[in-house]
Amino acid sequence: MQTVTADHINMRYTAGKTITEALKDISFSVEKGELFGIIGPDGAGKTTLFRILTTLLLPDSGNATVEGLDIVKDFRRIRNRVGYMPGRFSLYQDLTVQENLEFFASIFNTSVQDSYSLIEDIYRQLEPYKKRKAGKLSGGMKQKLALCCALIHKPAVLFLDEPTTGVDAVSRKEFWEMLHRLKKEEITIVVSTAYMDEASLCDRVALMQKGVLLRVDTPQAIINSFGKPLWAVKADDMFHLLQVIKADARVESCFPFGQYHHVVLKGNENESMLRQITGKEPLTGIEIRTIAPGIEDCFIALIKE
Numbered sequence: 001m002q003t004v005t006a007d008h009i010n011m012r013y014t015a016g017k018t019i020t021e022a023l024k025d026i027s028f029s030v031e032k033g034e035l036f037g038i039i040g041p042d043g044a045g046k047t048t049l050f051r052i053l054t055t056l057l058l059p060d061s062g063n064a065t066v067e068g069l070d071i072v073k074d075f076r077r078i079r080n081r082v083g084y085m086p087g088r089f090s091l092y093q094d095l096t097v098q099e100n101l102e103f104f105a106s107i108f109n110t111s112v113q114d115s116y117s118l119i120e121d122i123y124r125q126l127e128p129y130k131k132r133k134a135g136k137l138s139g140g141m142k143q144k145l146a147l148c149c150a151l152i153h154k155p156a157v158l159f160l161d162e163p164t165t166g167v168d169a170v171s172r173k174e175f176w177e178m179l180h181r182l183k184k185e186e187i188t189i190v191v192s193t194a195y196m197d198e199a200s201l202c203d204r205v206a207l208m209q210k211g212v213l214l215r216v217d218t219p220q221a222i223i224n225s226f227g228k229p230l231w232a233v234k235a236d237d238m239f240h241l242l243q244v245i246k247a248d249a250r251v252e253s254c255f256p257f258g259q260y261h262h263v264v265l266k267g268n269e270n271e272s273m274l275r276q277i278t279g280k281e282p283l284t285g286i287e288i289r290t291i292a293p294g295i296e297d298c299f300i301a302l303i304k305e
């Protein structure tokens with residue numbers, strides 16, 4: 001069963017003479033119980049899409065449904081069935097952990113006790129700080145509290161807009177573990193992120209860039225469709241290496257990735273060609289090896305397409 005559907009959604013913002021097409025003809029669907037990732041860099045349109053799906057913003061054109069309900073006609077019913085954790089910190093900084101939870105519970109005419117079984121795992125980590133003001137919590141703890149607040153009315157669908165942005169690596173890992181536990185409770189989760197490495201933690205992902213949906217599929221299917229050899233290349237002078245590779249007409253793409261540059265060549269060019277290209281200049285410490293592509297490599301390839 002499809003829990004979220006977006007059908008040819010368009011949205012543009014006008015600010016003075018500047019028009020930004022935030023969403024261009026976006027269509028996709030999310031199955032019940034799926035952990036669905038919307039992956040894209042800043043400005044991709046993720047927040048705009050979330051605001052439309054949670055009925056906070058009307059699209060210029062197109063339709064969308066959540067739990068079979070129309071985002072325009074049935075907006076009130078949708079609001080009771082979804083939990084939304086916006087990108088920017090949404091809690092009341094001057095209220096304590098406990099007060100924030102009680103406040104959000106009261107909005108939905110429920111109580112913390114009513115949803116305790118759902119939030120128990122997360123709440124136990126927050127409990128030692130329950131009298132602390134939300135504004136004085138660490139980034140990871142703030143995210144956990146915001147997640148608890150978004151879950152307080154036992155929503156069927158959870159929309160999480162960049163929940164792990166700015167959160168340390170350990171808290172990020174813990175956050176994803178929490179999402180996998182919630183998935184077992186049959187909550188459909190739509191989560192956005194700019195971290196490409198988080199794609200593999202989702203059942204399916206939608207890759208987005210500048211308002212365009214590039215691809216929707218499982219992370220593995222996206223990786224499997226890469227279809228070209230990929231090389232990791234290194235030299236003592238990485239900036240010079242980047243310039244040399246990028247300047248060559250036989251190179252399809254080259255971008256810095258950690259301690260290496262990832263390189264794709266045009267047509268059927270092979271490694272000896274890459275050695276020729278990097279040997280054109282007096283570069284030292286050259287290392288070239290074939291590697292398996294990741295989601296980021298696929299993302300770059302899709303943008304090039």
Ligand SMILES: Nc1ncnc2c1ncn2[C@@H]1O[C@H](COP(=O)(O)OP(=O)(O)OP(=O)(O)O)[C@@H](O)[C@H]1O
Pocket residue numbers: 013014015020021022040041042043044045046047048049
């Ligand atoms: N109220 C607004 N007025 C004008 N332009 C806007 C407005 N809100 C968003 N935009 C523009 O629309 C585009 C999509 O923004 P959106 O916030 O949806 O993207 P995002 O993927 O969530 O990125 P970010 O993480 O930077 O918020 C961006 O170019 C942004 O500058």
